[in-house]
Amino acid sequence: MRTALTIAGSDSCGGAGIQADIKTMTANGVYAMSAITALTAQNTTGVTGIMEVTPEFLKEQLEDVITDIRPDAIKIGMVSSGKLISVIAETITRFELVNIVVDPVMIATSGARLISKEAIEVLKEQLLPKANIITPNIPEAEVLAGFPINSGEDMEKAAELIYQNFHCNVLLKGGHQLNDANDLLFTGEGKQWFKGKRIHNPNTHGTGCTLSSAIASNLAKGYTMTEAVEYAKNYISGALAAMLDLGKGSGPMNHAFAISGEYKEIK
Ligand SMILES: Nc1ncnc2c1ncn2[C@@H]1O[C@H](COP(=O)(O)OP(=O)(O)OP(=O)(O)O)[C@@H](O)[C@H]1O
Numbered sequence: 001m002r003t004a005l006t007i008a009g010s011d012s013c014g015g016a017g018i019q020a021d022i023k024t025m026t027a028n029g030v031y032a033m034s035a036i037t038a039l040t041a042q043n044t045t046g047v048t049g050i051m052e053v054t055p056e057f058l059k060e061q062l063e064d065v066i067t068d069i070r071p072d073a074i075k076i077g078m079v080s081s082g083k084l085i086s087v088i089a090e091t092i093t094r095f096e097l098v099n100i101v102v103d104p105v106m107i108a109t110s111g112a113r114l115i116s117k118e119a120i121e122v123l124k125e126q127l128l129p130k131a132n133i134i135t136p137n138i139p140e141a142e143v144l145a146g147f148p149i150n151s152g153e154d155m156e157k158a159a160e161l162i163y164q165n166f167h168c169n170v171l172l173k174g175g176h177q178l179n180d181a182n183d184l185l186f187t188g189e190g191k192q193w194f195k196g197k198r199i200h201n202p203n204t205h206g207t208g209c210t211l212s213s214a215i216a217s218n219l220a221k222g223y224t225m226t227e228a229v230e231y232a233k234n235y236i237s238g239a240l241a242a243m244l245d246l247g248k249g250s251g252p253m254n255h256a257f258a259i260s261g262e263y264k265e266i267k
């Protein structure tokens with residue numbers, strides 16, 4: 001079985017972060033492992049608290065996992081401080097890790113800031129250049145490109161600039177902000193649009209975490225970057241279309257939409 005590791009924050013309501021990543025990797029047929037960067041106290045209406053782990057403890061988790069079960073792909077999500085980002089960048093280099101997917105999580109859908117300002121600079125300098133692909137949404141791409149994005153053309157300019165500046169493939173997500181769920185992939189081979197059908201579901205908590213984990217799972221299974229993105233879009237569309245409706249705010253998706261959950265007949 002192929003393996004994937006998520007390095008991210010815990011979401012106590014289970015829709016985003018580590019919990020979304022493990023559900024997604026499991027549903028996509030890879031063995032999921034985790035190294036937790038922070039505990040968050042949150043639900044579908046907002047984040048009330050964040051407790052970061054120490055850099056030493058993150059390093060210990062990473063070393064224990066990687067020296068025992070080597071990950072075929074890694075997804076990196078919420079990492080709120082520069083020191084934690086440095087630990088991850090150094091670990092990637094030391095263990096020559098491959099198939100690195102970085103979701104540069106900055107602000108939660110509910111509005112909470114999940115990364116410090118100084119950490120954004122460390123992210124740009126130390127982590128993005130080590131990624132095979134990064135998956136910013138529009139506000140995150142605006143921070144990385146340094147200009148506002150108001151159209152598909154702006155998305156193309158921003159993705160190319162981010163690709164050139166940070167030397168990594170870029171999937172710029174149109175998502176709920178700009179268009180009909182059309183995302184733009186920019187690689188060394190140029191640009192490619194992935195057209196998504198907009199699903200009228202207000203429950204989008206954890207969409208970014210889920211998409212990046214599905215891409216990492218597909219890379220772990222040996223798919224090309226284009227295939228990994230295409231199949232991940234199919235997975236997230238299925239999870240959104242299942243129309244789960246939980247919680248008082250923007251709720252989570254059904255990550256297990258293709259799994260029956262019934263084992264009465266199996267002996
Ligand atoms: N209503 C929708 N219908 C179909 N696809 C969607 C919808 N909303 C988001 N997506 C898709 O979900 C993926 C995640 O994109 P999005 O822009 O929502 O990321 P994000 O803002 O990082 O997510 P998050 O809510 O976790 O912060 C993208 O592939 C996007 O196109």
Ligand SMILES: Cc1ncc(COP(=O)(O)O)c(N)n1
Nearest residue numbers: 009016017078108109205206
């Ligand atoms: C631990 C953690 N990681 C990431 C997100 C972003 O997801 P969203 O923007 O959907 O709230 C989150 N809310 N919590």
